Amino acid sequence: MPEFLQLCPAGEALARLLNSLPARPARVERVQVTQALGRVSAARLVSPEALPAFDRSTVDGYALRARDSYGASETLPCYLALVGEAPMGRAPQFALGPGQAALIHTGGMLPEGADAVVMLEYTQSARPGELEVLRAVAPGENVLLCGEDVEPGQEILAAGARLRPAEIGGLLALGVTALDVLARPRAAILSSGDELVAPTARAGAGQVRDINSYTLAALVEEHGGLAQHYGIIPDQADALDAALRRALDECDLAVITAGSSASTRDLTAAAIARMGQPGVLVHGVNVKPGKPTILGVCAGKPVIGLPGNPVSALVIARLFLVPLLRRLGGLADAPPAARLRARLSASVPSQAGRDDYVPVRLLDTDAGLSAEPIFYKSNLIFTLARAAGLAHIPADATGLAAGDWVEVELI
Amino acid sequence: MPEFLQLCPAGEALARLLNSLPARPARVERVQVTQALGRVSAARLVSPEALPAFDRSTVDGYALRARDSYGASETLPCYLALVGEAPMGRAPQFALGPGQAALIHTGGMLPEGADAVVMLEYTQSARPGELEVLRAVAPGENVLLCGEDVEPGQEILAAGARLRPAEIGGLLALGVTALDVLARPRAAILSSGDELVAPTARAGAGQVRDINSYTLAALVEEHGGLAQHYGIIPDQADALDAALRRALDECDLAVITAGSSASTRDLTAAAIARMGQPGVLVHGVNVKPGKPTILGVCAGKPVIGLPGNPVSALVIARLFLVPLLRRLGGLADAPPAARLRARLSASVPSQAGRDDYVPVRLLDTDAGLSAEPIFYKSNLIFTLARAAGLAHIPADATGLAAGDWVEVELI
Numbered sequence: 001m002p003e004f005l006q007l008c009p010a011g012e013a014l015a016r017l018l019n020s021l022p023a024r025p026a027r028v029e030r031v032q033v034t035q036a037l038g039r040v041s042a043a044r045l046v047s048p049e050a051l052p053a054f055d056r057s058t059v060d061g062y063a064l065r066a067r068d069s070y071g072a073s074e075t076l077p078c079y080l081a082l083v084g085e086a087p088m089g090r091a092p093q094f095a096l097g098p099g100q101a102a103l104i105h106t107g108g109m110l111p112e113g114a115d116a117v118v119m120l121e122y123t124q125s126a127r128p129g130e131l132e133v134l135r136a137v138a139p140g141e142n143v144l145l146c147g148e149d150v151e152p153g154q155e156i157l158a159a160g161a162r163l164r165p166a167e168i169g170g171l172l173a174l175g176v177t178a179l180d181v182l183a184r185p186r187a188a189i190l191s192s193g194d195e196l197v198a199p200t201a202r203a204g205a206g207q208v209r210d211i212n213s214y215t216l217a218a219l220v221e222e223h224g225g226l227a228q229h230y231g232i233i234p235d236q237a238d239a240l241d242a243a244l245r246r247a248l249d250e251c252d253l254a255v256i257t258a259g260s261s262a263s264t265r266d267l268t269a270a271a272i273a274r275m276g277q278p279g280v281l282v283h284g285v286n287v288k289p290g291k292p293t294i295l296g297v298c299a300g301k302p303v304i305g306l307p308g309n310p311v312s313a314l315v316i317a318r319l320f321l322v323p324l325l326r327r328l329g330g331l332a333d334a335p336p337a338a339r340l341r342a343r344l345s346a347s348v349p350s351q352a353g354r355d356d357y358v359p360v361r362l363l364d365t366d367a368g369l370s371a372e373p374i375f376y377k378s379n380l381i382f383t384l385a386r387a388a389g390l391a392h393i394p395a396d397a398t399g400l401a402a403g404d405w406v407e408v409e410l411i
Numbered sequence: 412m413p414e415f416l417q418l419c420p421a422g423e424a425l426a427r428l429l430n431s432l433p434a435r436p437a438r439v440e441r442v443q444v445t446q447a448l449g450r451v452s453a454a455r456l457v458s459p460e461a462l463p464a465f466d467r468s469t470v471d472g473y474a475l476r477a478r479d480s481y482g483a484s485e486t487l488p489c490y491l492a493l494v495g496e497a498p499m500g501r502a503p504q505f506a507l508g509p510g511q512a513a514l515i516h517t518g519g520m521l522p523e524g525a526d527a528v529v530m531l532e533y534t535q536s537a538r539p540g541e542l543e544v545l546r547a548v549a550p551g552e553n554v555l556l557c558g559e560d561v562e563p564g565q566e567i568l569a570a571g572a573r574l575r576p577a578e579i580g581g582l583l584a585l586g587v588t589a590l591d592v593l594a595r596p597r598a599a600i601l602s603s604g605d606e607l608v609a610p611t612a613r614a615g616a617g618q619v620r621d622i623n624s625y626t627l628a629a630l631v632e633e634h635g636g637l638a639q640h641y642g643i644i645p646d647q648a649d650a651l652d653a654a655l656r657r658a659l660d661e662c663d664l665a666v667i668t669a670g671s672s673a674s675t676r677d678l679t680a681a682a683i684a685r686m687g688q689p690g691v692l693v694h695g696v697n698v699k700p701g702k703p704t705i706l707g708v709c710a711g712k713p714v715i716g717l718p719g720n721p722v723s724a725l726v727i728a729r730l731f732l733v734p735l736l737r738r739l740g741g742l743a744d745a746p747p748a749a750r751l752r753a754r755l756s757a758s759v760p761s762q763a764g765r766d767d768y769v770p771v772r773l774l775d776t777d778a779g780l781s782a783e784p785i786f787y788k789s790n791l792i793f794t795l796a797r798a799a800g801l802a803h804i805p806a807d808a809t810g811l812a813a814g815d816w817v818e819v820e821l822i
Binding site: 033034037051052053054056058060087088089090091092105106107108109144148149150156157164165166167168169170172173174175177193194195196199200202203204205206207208209210211212214215216217218219221222235263308310314339340341377379380381382383384385387411 | 444462465469502517559561567610613625721752794
């Protein structure tokens with residue numbers, strides 16, 4: 001297999017791919033904030049107003065002028081005149097003068113003149129119209145000041161931020177009900193292979209059902225992209241060229257899962273080369289499973305040639321397609337991915353210089369989380385279906401021993 | 412605050428809630444497998460057929476009878492008669508006799524009589540019609556046997572399994588294109604508070620926009636549920652009763668975010684108590700933020716009373732609402748959640764016996780991942796929007812020191 005003589009390390013392969021992408025004006029869509037979960041902001045937003053918009057109490061208690069409470073203690077309370085109650089949802093229709101206090105509830109608006117709240121439990125109400133304060137409070141105590149969360153003009157959302165429940169809440173708190181987000185990247189999905197039939201078809205002798213189109217579409221969907229199917233392409237240069245040209249014309253990236261025989265791999269590489277400069281960037285990566293991977297950029301659009309075997313296709317797609325979707329989807333930077341640490345229950349051999357991804361079951365044991373490797377022929381999709389995640393044997397390790405710590409990415 | 416005298420530990424509170432739920436016949440829906448990402452299987456499925464359905468080559472090479480190659484080596488090759496090529500996508504129209512070999516491609520169907528494949532690189536083709544084999548192969552070598560992935564009748568999906576890309580692929584590989592899944596749990600969302608207005612409304616003096624309805628709806632959606640809004644309910648027992656009754660009638664669970672003043676908390680607890688047995692199970696949890704949490708079950712349906720403050724509401728919803736959605740959504744068991752380990756960049760005080768969740772930024776440093784606490788008043792939604800995750804200070808720690816390891820849940 002001469003084309004694999006120089007296998008590219010995984011990290012370098014990804015860098016080559018991402019660094020060859022041109023800067024592109026992003027497509028922008030306007031969406032309702034309530035419908036924006038998981039979307040990515042197209043532009044930096046600043047606050048149109050202060051949050052909170054008025055001084056609010058953070059406790060149930062009495063609004064007062066802090067200085068009136070100075071020196072108060074259980075043995076030497078101070079006495080204030082009760083002048084009213086701050087209503088919820090409206091501005092108090094009175095102001096507090098020196099020596100005065102008003103009942104207030106959590107979230108209530110402070111009356112003019114008040115600068116602090118003393119908690120209910122540090123007060124007593126001895127005589128009607130009079131409040132006994134048993135503890136001194138400082139100015140601002142138990143108060144959320146106007147603008148303390150956000151000031152007008154302050155940044156409330158960076159460009160390229162993913163909208164989580166907290167961001168949705170923050171925007172709505174300020175009355176921002178719609179925003180510009182980046183369009184989801186459209187991923188064209190092509191399956192090639194003369195042996196493939198659609199999953200809905202009866203598979204005759206020698207035929208297998210195309211599943212890569214659907215596992216990859218699911219992965220694309222999980223990671224914020226839109227999958228567009230281009231069907232099963234026969235193993236012929238003309239047919240592949242035509243389908244790939246249409247895919248690159250209509251989508252932001254293309255993924256081809258090829259038959260994994262050397263001849264069909266060559267077909268894929270040749271088709272990518274014909275689609276535009278720079279063409280094939282990487283042909284063969286030092287990863288198991290997934291060595292026969294092709295990465296390219298054609299006239300500004302990325303193309304990934306994945307191995308036809310369904311496990312390799314999914315593992316490699318996690319390594320290269322997911323970061324590509326993040327980049328094309330406008331995510332400013334990769335957050336630290338959530339990974340588990342577990343102890344291997346059995347030794348796993350590997351080659352130095354090669355990144356291995358081993359399907360594992362995860363078991364809670366008294367000694368912590370245990371990762372039990374599922375040894376497999378890489379073509380077995382149910383190996384992956386039985387796994388909780390993929391354990392990573394890094395390139396600088398020649399395998400790991402039973403009891404070693406390993407990082408597991410949930411799948 | 413007498414109702415908080417006996418704060419319930421978080422773990423015990425969740426157990427009380429889940430253990431009080433009755434077993435309920437699940438609602439089942441039939442969906443296309445290609446549309447089933449993230450759904451939960453309603454029943455165990457067994458395979459209708461063998462996968463692969465025929466013996467397949469896993470390499471490019473020559474199909475042969477293994478015993479014909481025994482003893483072959485580079486210095487002493489064996490010679491076989493080339494009788495054809497196994498086509499892709501069809502059954503070979505010939506059988507292999509002793510001393511015969513046929514060209515075969517990765518994924519191709521073995522001709523009758525063949526029991527192994529020798530890789531292309533260990534062969535030479537010296538004379539037309541003759542193959543030189545330079546290495547012996549064992550029976551089954553480089554072959555995926557019929558049924559090696561799955562046998563007919565073997566379990567392919569457990570009941571209560573979440574469908575990931577791998578499961579979708581596995582089902583389609585077997586021609587299973589539709590399956591029964593559990594209906595998504597419907598979560599009723601009620602906001603109460605006289606100070607609240609809709610995010611689309613102009614907020615007057617003393618009014619704040621309701622955001623909890625939308626942050627919680629987003630969380631419900633993220634975790635496989637369907638959120639149904641019941642709007643902003645005035646702080647009146649009658650209104651709350653009517654809305655909650657309708658919510659429990661129409662949905663599988665209800666979440667009420669109450670104004671966080673003691674009086675409105677009492678309103679919520681009283682309303683829950685009136686909806687049916689056993690009513691309120693937990694009133695007050697030893698968690699910061701989120702102490703004034705109410706958990707209940709009314710006539711078989713769970714109700715969660717969340718603090719009105721938006722940060723507490725989200726933190727507590729992650730602790731109680733998310734496991735509830737998993738349970739009601741039929742997930743068989745909780746997989747190990749993906750959490751990060753990071754070193755605290757600053758000390759965080761806490762009380763023994765209390766679980767604290769502290770919003771943190773995450774920074775990649777030379778010494779590994781660093782979690783930088785965002786100190787905050789718990790009412791500030793933008794504190795959470797600026798955080799990458801929540802660091803957990805466990806109940807058995809009286810705070811953690813700078814440099815200590817901490818678990819961070821991404822939000």
